[in-house]
Amino acid sequence: MGSSMDWQAWHKQYDDPGSDLSRRLEVVKTQVRAALDRAPDGPVPVIKLCAGQGRDLLDVLEDHPRRADVHARLVELDPVLAATARERAPEQVEVITGDASLTHQYDGMVPAELVLLCGIFGNITAEDIRRTIAASPQLCRTGATVIWTRHREEPDLVPTICRWFEADGFEEVWVSEKEAGFGVGVHRFTGVPEPLVKGQRLFSFVPGGL
Template sequence: MPKDWLEWHDLYNTEPKLQQRLQIVREYISHSLDASPPGIIRVVSVCAGDGRDLLGTLASHPRAKDVHARLVEINPQLVERGRASIESLGLAQQIEFINGDATISSNYVGAVPADIVIVCGIFGNLADEAELNRLLGNLSFLSKQGAFVIWTRGHSNGIPYSETVRRFLRESGFEEVNFKLTATGDMGVGLHRYRGENLPTPKEQQLFVFSGVANKAR
């Protein structure tokens, strides 16, 4: 089992469910870019890891030059990887990688409200449903009206946790655009659209509490 998040991200090289999840996430990012109106597309990625979902999509997407993004990740080694990818893509003038706490709202000021919000690998690392509801409530600060929100949620012990997420999203002003399970059947990936109003200030400074650890991540 991975002892830290750097090792966890290396599992993308060997774990089918993570590879399948990444493929679907990239598909949803590509769809969101295609569906965005002409002009700048603002993207934020929460707990971004090394940014391989967004950056891997932009490597071949025709609208890459329209994207202005902020990725927030607390692990400095993952941020270093991500920044190297941004440089290699020639997108350093429009994509910034913040080495900071993704739970703190001030790390998004100036980059939100966004057209696309990526919250992958987070919902399974929240303590309970109350914390999930708290994060979903604060997405109205990150998202403009009509924003695409891309998320993931793993299943375990036969419990389809993604169904709870889908229900909470419906109750929080999000319209489902697409949802898929990985071929392994234990990882859900959703694409929703925010239909509520953007909040110009967050409901609270800390948007959520990330309580997961790498060797138990779902």
Template sequence: MADWRSWHAEYDDAASPMAQRLAAVQQQIALALDRAGPGPLRLLSLCAGQGRDVLPVLAGHPRGGDVRGRLVELDPELAAAARAAAPPSIEVVTADAGTTEAYDDAAPADLLLLCGIFGNVPDGDIERTVAAVPSLLAHGGTVIWTRHRRAPDATSRIRAWFAASGVAETAFLAAPGEGWSVGAGVLRAPSRRPNGTRRLFTFAR
């Protein structure tokens, strides 16, 4: 069983690949807020951890006050840390993000974060989750995701699955070698209503 609390501690080392990936995700969040239309924005983050990717960006971005939403995290200690850092507009739910029961009423979002998931679940679960994006994301909204590139590198297939789901890629950033990658895209297909409660993924470790 992975020790997710120790894993999150790697973010504190500015020279670590984790911190570099975090910076890339934060950059994409800021760009998504930059291009978002005026008015309220809805956020949904699955397996949100301590919220280190999105909460600092909301605190410093001119559109941060427009964002309402939900962070879903299973680990109680990580969720408590996110809750302590979150503004009143952001709800932190301690729940299993692998099932849509935890966020059906929070979708569709204008910004969907699928970070720290795809490297820990089987390929079939990744494909199922990507296929569900149009039911989680509003038309014109942005999805941001991460995945390592260790062999067998699945990022090409993941990018193709997003394209098949109607997501137009806006960025794909990758560390040298087999390190992290960060993808982002905008949903150009119509958003659709969630089709009841479903399990999208289960962590393999």
């Protein structure tokens, strides 16, 4: 996570089962589980940007039958959140304390089978969302799943985000209904992976979110 927001306090909302964040987390975990279920045989590389405590992936890995196949890299700027994730992470999950917006953080782990962009699109500008989506073919192998989140408040960018993914070689797998109170999207990459451009900054967090 980034920006001047108190992300440690923000994450405490996950402990309230009635909060929108807690409900969203359960939806994301369902989609993570489904993505791992349909992953091809062999190693399953996973990257998670702005990983926070890594709950959406780490919770699923506790009992998923493909657990041993998953090799993941979680990147989180907040050292306390990163340390929490690191304490829970199994041996094959690497947690890096660093700026998740920089493409070199994923060198050696991409193209990945699962890319998690959760908790990002509601905190960056539309231009940076577009830039991140445009760079996603550098992060994904053919057939990879991208799971992303965005609030449904005005301006509701979820339909636009879906169009941007489709323009860059992704097909929609599933998107939550607006009535859910939050947005979770799942897209599958049908194109050809692009070489990783190291040193590229994908986004910058906006203080207070958008």
